[in-house]
Amino acid sequence: MEPGAYQFEPHTSEVQIRLEGSSLPELFEEAGYALAEVMLGEELPETPPDVDQEYITLEAADTEALLVDWLNELISRADMRKCVYTHLVVDDLAGGKLRARIRGYTPSVLKTAVKAATFHGLEIREHEDRFTATVVLDV
Amino acid sequence: MEPTIEVQSRLTPLLRQIGPGLYELDPSFREDMRVPARIVADEELLRQMSRDRSLIQLVNVTTLPGIQGFAIGMPDMHEGYGFPVGGVAGTLLPDGAISPGGIGFDINCGVRLLSTGLHHEAVKEAVPALAHDLARSIPTGFGRHGRLALSPEQLDRVLDEGVPYVVRVLGLGTGEDLTRIEAGGHLPGADAGKVTVRARERGHDQLGTLGGGNHFIELQRVERIYDTEAAAAFGLFEGQLTILIHTGSRGLGHQVCTDSVREMDRALAREGLRLVDRQLACAPFSSPEGQDYYAAMCAAANFAWSNRQVLTHRVREVFSRRLGPQAEAWPRIIYDVAHNIAKVETYGGQSLCIHRKGATRAFGPGNPELPEAYQQVGQPVFIPGSMGTASFVLAGRSESQAVSFSSACHGAGRQMSRATAKHQVVGAELRKALNAQGIVVECPSNAELAEEAPTAYKDVDRVVDAVDTAGIARKVARLVPLAVLKG
Numbered sequence: 304m305e306p307g308a309y310q311f312e313p314h315t316s317e318v319q320i321r322l323e324g325s326s327l328p329e330l331f332e333e334a335g336y337a338l339a340e341v342m343l344g345e346e347l348p349e350t351p352p353d354v355d356q357e358y359i360t361l362e363a364a365d366t367e368a369l370l371v372d373w374l375n376e377l378i379s380r381a382d383m384r385k386c387v388y389t390h391l392v393v394d395d396l397a398g399g400k401l402r403a404r405i406r407g408y409t410p411s412v413l414k415t416a417v418k419a420a421t422f423h424g425l426e427i428r429e430h431e432d433r434f435t436a437t438v439v440l441d442v
Numbered sequence: 443m444e445p446t447i448e449v450q451s452r453l454t455p456l457l458r459q460i461g462p463g464l465y466e467l468d469p470s471f472r473e474d475m476r477v478p479a480r481i482v483a484d485e486e487l488l489r490q491m492s493r494d495r496s497l498i499q500l501v502n503v504t505t506l507p508g509i510q511g512f513a514i515g516m517p518d519m520h521e522g523y524g525f526p527v528g529g530v531a532g533t534l535l536p537d538g539a540i541s542p543g544g545i546g547f548d549i550n551c552g553v554r555l556l557s558t559g560l561h562h563e564a565v566k567e568a569v570p571a572l573a574h575d576l577a578r579s580i581p582t583g584f585g586r587h588g589r590l591a592l593s594p595e596q597l598d599r600v601l602d603e604g605v606p607y608v609v610r611v612l613g614l615g616t617g618e619d620l621t622r623i624e625a626g627g628h629l630p631g632a633d634a635g636k637v638t639v640r641a642r643e644r645g646h647d648q649l650g651t652l653g654g655g656n657h658f659i660e661l662q663r664v665e666r667i668y669d670t671e672a673a674a675a676f677g678l679f680e681g682q683l684t685i686l687i688h689t690g691s692r693g694l695g696h697q698v699c700t701d702s703v704r705e706m707d708r709a710l711a712r713e714g715l716r717l718v719d720r721q722l723a724c725a726p727f728s729s730p731e732g733q734d735y736y737a738a739m740c741a742a743a744n745f746a747w748s749n750r751q752v753l754t755h756r757v758r759e760v761f762s763r764r765l766g767p768q769a770e771a772w773p774r775i776i777y778d779v780a781h782n783i784a785k786v787e788t789y790g791g792q793s794l795c796i797h798r799k800g801a802t803r804a805f806g807p808g809n810p811e812l813p814e815a816y817q818q819v820g821q822p823v824f825i826p827g828s829m830g831t832a833s834f835v836l837a838g839r840s841e842s843q844a845v846s847f848s849s850a851c852h853g854a855g856r857q858m859s860r861a862t863a864k865h866q867v868v869g870a871e872l873r874k875a876l877n878a879q880g881i882v883v884e885c886p887s888n889a890e891l892a893e894e895a896p897t898a899y900k901d902v903d904r905v906v907d908a909v910d911t912a913g914i915a916r917k918v919a920r921l922v923p924l925a926v927l928k929g
Contacts, residue, residue, distance in 0.1 A: 364711050368704070368707065375700050378696075379640055379697055383640075383643045383644055385586070386584070412583060412887055416655060418696040419700045421523040421524070421721045422707070422721040423721040441546075441547045442655055
């Protein structure tokens with residue numbers, strides 16, 4: 304799998320995603336895109352929706368917790384605002400803190416309602432030229 | 443490397459059969475096990491369990507601080523995240539652990555069965571219109587039409603008071619309804635103040651919605667009665683039109699679990715403790731984190747029962763509209779059971795926190811929590827099958843106390859991933875196949891339909907037989923679908 308990508312792996316009842324990114328911000332963006340694809344059930348639109356950006360600021364004890372918090376923030380905002388976030392930019396990610404900008408839209412059909420991101424089996428690994436992680440979503 | 447559990451027709455010494463339909467894995471299997479892992483299953487179901495990580499996840503449950511007796515895997519057990527789905531654990535109060543992962547994100551996901559006085563043959567022409575009207579009455583996905591939006595004050599009261607508030611103040615039900623719901627639809631340990639602003643923002647307009655995944659409303663007919671005494675007590679007869687509702691606490695409950703796992707994870711980090719899986723995050727029941735979670739969980743449970751109450755009201759509105767005001771057409775609640783919840787219950791004179799994740803309470807006859815009408819026969823237990831297959835009504839037996847902390851399974855249990863199901867099953871063809879069986883399907887997404895195909899689930903007849911064989915609950919009736927409505 305090339306950096307800057309995600310793929311879905313088998314899991315009996317939930318959705319398991321394998322992520323790769325050439326940087327941590329890219330890894331986090333890929334996680335968000337994978338989440339959006341699960342929710343929409345199809346590839347994401349290329350063009351950003353014509354809406355105002357929303358800003359996210361998060362802080363967690365470690366990078367794994369920050370990834371779970373990031374995905375859960377996208378999930379809970381989707382539920383509240385009734386939209387799927389398809390355009391994500393992680394501007395800053397260091398020392399357990401994240402700043403990002405996101406945009407989304409309300410699809411005509413929500414394919415999968417995601418309950419939450421879990422810590423199950425989550426470990427972010429740094430390799431020579433990339434970061435990888437596997438995360439399980441409760442659907 | 444993680445030890446493996448070998449399940450073959452000749453059982454390994456550490457996994458042995460201890461009774462009809464009951465197996466136990468000895469704690470010497472792994473050093474950190476505090477109690478045995480008990481499994482309710484037949485040999486075939488045990489073999490199926492060995493194909494995913496559910497048995498090892500059940501072993502992880504046995505490490506919960508304060509766990510008593512045994513961790514239990516139900517015959518529909520399958521791999522979850524941290525804890526398996528289809529598991530039960532009791533921890534000793536006041537200081538035994540409470541773990542949000544041992545209950546699940548969908549707090550008080552559960553099942554409610556409604557009965558009518560109608561024979562399905564008398565109304566079969568009306569079934570498609572009933573299903574269609576229901577689909578229009580219940581918001582799905584992100585749809586905004588028809589939502590019941592609560593004010594902050596109303597939401598507080600739903601969280602604190604549950605179904606009694608929905609019935610007595612919002613006027614969406616009857617006094618009799620309250621006697622036919624587990625815990626009367628209200629856990630007194632709830633504290634709306636422990637539910638975060640984010641959880642409230644998600645949940646304020648979600649009462650009366652199904653949600654996606656395997657949630658549904660089904661119109662059914664009673665195909666067969668196994669126990670005439672219990673069926674009569676429950677108000678069931680052969681050929682009867684019934685309605686089954688399966689849903690939970692929606693985004694509010696999911697957020698409560700998310701918030702609590704985060705808080706407990708932080709608390710464990712402060713103590714310098716590291717778990718084999720962080721999703722197993724837990725805290726002593728008596729600790730601030732444990733008490734905060736329990737209070738929020740009770741509030742979310744009250745929200746879920748209220749959700750099923752509002753959906754019942756919608757069903758009653760549709761039936762009245764389509765079938766007229768005749769008494770036989772008015773749906774009555776047989777019972778409502780939770781299958782993702784923590785309850786404080788007494789066993790052997792000890793107060794335990796019973797975690798049920800994909801497991802249903804199954805009290806036997808004589809339990810004071812049961813309504814008068816069910817005292818002689820035991821608590822109704824509902825086991826929905828997968829879409830298009832049978833569901834079962836059972837009655838709890840007194841033996842369930844000793845066998846499984848008064849717990850039965852909750853459904854058929856998945857045996858195939860969603861991705862595999864989507865590859866193997868074409869949603870549109872499944873819809874046609876169900877229609878050909880005479881089952882009306884109301885579901886907006888063919889892909890979602892494929893993921894919930896019957897082949898993705900275990901054999902519900904087998905799962906229910908395992909519960910019966912183990913002495914936990916006895917079969918009362920078999921129900922088959924006439925129409926399925928998915929969220």
